[in-house]
Amino acid sequence: MASGSAALNRRLIQELHKSRQEDNPALTYLSPPDDSDLHHWRAGLRGTPDSPYEGGVWDVDIVIPDNYPLAPPTIKFITKICHPNVHIKTGEICLDLLKSEWSAAYTISSTMTAIQTLLTSPEPDSPLNVDAASLLRSGDTMGYESLVRYYVWRYARKEDDEI
Amino acid sequence: MAEEASSSSSAMQEKADMKTAQELADLEKLSAQYEPDVNGPLVGELQSSKILEAEYAGADPVYVRKTAALSPKYSNYRTIRGDGNCGWRALAFGYFELLLRTGDAKVIEKEHDRITSLCSLLDSVGMADYLYEDFVDETKNLLRTIGQSPAIDNPYDDKPILEAFNNADTSNSIITHLKLLTSAYMKIYPDAYVPFLVEHPTIDDYRSAQIEPYGIQIDHLGVKALIDAIFIPADLNVEISYLDRSDSDEVNIHKFEDESTPASAKKEGQEQRTLRMLYRPGHYDLIYKNGDLAPPSLPISPKIASRASPDVRVSMMLGQEYTRNPFRSPSLVPGIPNSLNDVCGRCFPAMRSYRNHDGTVSTIQRAEKELETEAEVEPPLQTKLFRNSHYNTRHFQNDHFQPEMWGPDQIVTPKPRVRGLKRAFWKNFKH
Numbered sequence: 001m002a003s004g005s006a007a008l009n010r011r012l013i014q015e016l017h018k019s020r021q022e023d024n025p026a027l028t029y030l031s032p033p034d035d036s037d038l039h040h041w042r043a044g045l046r047g048t049p050d051s052p053y054e055g056g057v058w059d060v061d062i063v064i065p066d067n068y069p070l071a072p073p074t075i076k077f078i079t080k081i082c083h084p085n086v087h088i089k090t091g092e093i094c095l096d097l098l099k100s101e102w103s104a105a106y107t108i109s110s111t112m113t114a115i116q117t118l119l120t121s122p123e124p125d126s127p128l129n130v131d132a133a134s135l136l137r138s139g140d141t142m143g144y145e146s147l148v149r150y151y152v153w154r155y156a157r158k159e160d161d162e163i
Numbered sequence: 164m165a166e167e168a169s170s171s172s173s174a175m176q177e178k179a180d181m182k183t184a185q186e187l188a189d190l191e192k193l194s195a196q197y198e199p200d201v202n203g204p205l206v207g208e209l210q211s212s213k214i215l216e217a218e219y220a221g222a223d224p225v226y227v228r229k230t231a232a233l234s235p236k237y238s239n240y241r242t243i244r245g246d247g248n249c250g251w252r253a254l255a256f257g258y259f260e261l262l263l264r265t266g267d268a269k270v271i272e273k274e275h276d277r278i279t280s281l282c283s284l285l286d287s288v289g290m291a292d293y294l295y296e297d298f299v300d301e302t303k304n305l306l307r308t309i310g311q312s313p314a315i316d317n318p319y320d321d322k323p324i325l326e327a328f329n330n331a332d333t334s335n336s337i338i339t340h341l342k343l344l345t346s347a348y349m350k351i352y353p354d355a356y357v358p359f360l361v362e363h364p365t366i367d368d369y370r371s372a373q374i375e376p377y378g379i380q381i382d383h384l385g386v387k388a389l390i391d392a393i394f395i396p397a398d399l400n401v402e403i404s405y406l407d408r409s410d411s412d413e414v415n416i417h418k419f420e421d422e423s424t425p426a427s428a429k430k431e432g433q434e435q436r437t438l439r440m441l442y443r444p445g446h447y448d449l450i451y452k453n454g455d456l457a458p459p460s461l462p463i464s465p466k467i468a469s470r471a472s473p474d475v476r477v478s479m480m481l482g483q484e485y486t487r488n489p490f491r492s493p494s495l496v497p498g499i500p501n502s503l504n505d506v507c508g509r510c511f512p513a514m515r516s517y518r519n520h521d522g523t524v525s526t527i528q529r530a531e532k533e534l535e536t537e538a539e540v541e542p543p544l545q546t547k548l549f550r551n552s553h554y555n556t557r558h559f560q561n562d563h564f565q566p567e568m569w570g571p572d573q574i575v576t577p578k579p580r581v582r583g584l585k586r587a588f589w590k591n592f593k594h
Contacts, residue, residue: 011297
């Protein structure tokens with residue numbers, strides 16, 4: 001077990017190191033809030049450009065299990081976001097990659113990129129936010145997009161504020 | 164009125180549908196979260212394949228027939244934990260076991276170098292080295308372990324591999340390494356696999372859904388790719404025996420062999436370099452043929468033999484079956500006189516011709532004589548499993564059924580009861 005957790009820490013440090021070398025355009029920051037706990041990270045996720053999410057930044061909580069990278073990290077939105085596959089209250093995310101399709105070849109950083117991709121390619125057939133999903137399913141794109149924009153304006157941090 | 168009634172009934176109907184939809188969703192959630200209780204070691208010890216026969220004794224007749232036909236051909240059986248990785252774990256374990264059984268340090272060293280060079284395969288599909296190096300290290304460590312003394316001196320002792328594979332970190336790292344290699348191999352050589360994709364539109368979808376994730380059962384295409392990438396270049400073969408309800412008397416065997424070499428060019432000893440998997444729908448285990456676990460004669464390593472006496476060389480003829488690898492315990496050799504009295508010793512009635520180099524009579528030879536006299540007195544050994552199976556002519560299901568006969572001369576008269584005598588003796592002292 002000791003060797004396992006040593007290998008895990010080594011991997012996490014390397015991932016952290018790499019993410020600092022190569023900036024991920026999907027993120028405003030990515031690091032553990034507390035230096036003593038490598039198993040708990042935070043990230044700022046950028047809204048995809050040219051989408052109703054553009055301009056917003058969401059804080060995301062990342063908990064890394066002991067058997068990472070065999071098991072996926074647990075990722076939740078802290079900032080409220082309106083998306084068919086994100087629970088509006090808990091911030092839970094429904095994404096294959098975070099469940100059955102997780103593999104050791106992913107990193108925390110590449111997982112965050114996948115979550116940004118999810119923002120613009122929602123799966124309304126497996127919804128966690130039924131209201132947003134049913135708008136999308138009924139074909140009311142305009143209604144859906146304005147609801148998303150409202151939540152961005154109301155809750156998300158703004159990219160411009162960061163600078 | 165009628166319209167109103169019909170609209171209210173359709174509303175009720177809708178409500179009922181909603182309810183069942185909710186129930187279905189709940190059930191779906193439950194089934195998605197379901198994890199079977201898995202227990203047992205990740206990779207089990209060698210067992211007799213009679214256990215399979217016993218397991219299916221009360222099952223469908225097809226299974227009874229097939230398991231009964233299996234055990235005479237395949238003497239041993241090894242369980243793999245059914246945690247969704249059993250196919251990967253069985254293949255990974257078998258890979259190391261086959262390499263160790265070659266008993267050739269050079270072969271293993273060559274394989275170590277090949278595995279190292281295969282990292283370029285991972286690089287070429289765009290994986291960063293820090294993502295895979297921990298997994299590769301575990302595979303290389305185990306190859307180094309089995310390529311050196313003491314492991315290489317006892318090629319039929321599976322202990323070093325068994326230990327490594329029952330350490331979850333090591334075992335899972337090796338599986339992950341093989342998964343990544345298989346995935347990369349499929350990406351680079353997709354032509355052999357693309358025609359067989361069913362559910363997944365592209366090879367990349369297939370790789371990320373079926374090959375790379377941990378805990379996803381290997382399917383036939385994955386087995387093929389893993390064998391192409393790892394086993395065939397190492398000159399190792401794999402065959403799968405399918406134990407299912409298909410209509411036949413024996414398990415169906417599928418061999419994965421190198422298709423590029425013609426059958427006539429096959430080298431000798433291929434049987435020895437074949438990994439045998441037993442597939443029951445949804446699960447893989449390992450099985451072994453009678454000859455897989457030990458060659459007809461095997462020189463015991465000098466280290467162990469030296470414990471018995473300086474110059475004794477023992478060559479052992481192994482019997483048809485045994486339930487445990489006899490080479491695991493080195494005490495077998497120095498302790499031969501003792502071991503003759505236990506079941507293990509009796510399983511090797513063919514132990515013969517122990518000679519000291521100077522021709523003197525050793526304790527082993529004396530023990531052998533003891534065994535011979537013992538053999539004359541005792542009826543041939545029957546295991547409980549054999550006695551109760553239909554291979555026994557005394558079993559009513561045997562084709563040559565012959566009931567046990569008793570003659571009057573065989574009736575054993577009970578010995579006089581000692582206690583009664585004692586009582587009679589004490590009677591004299593009463594009063």
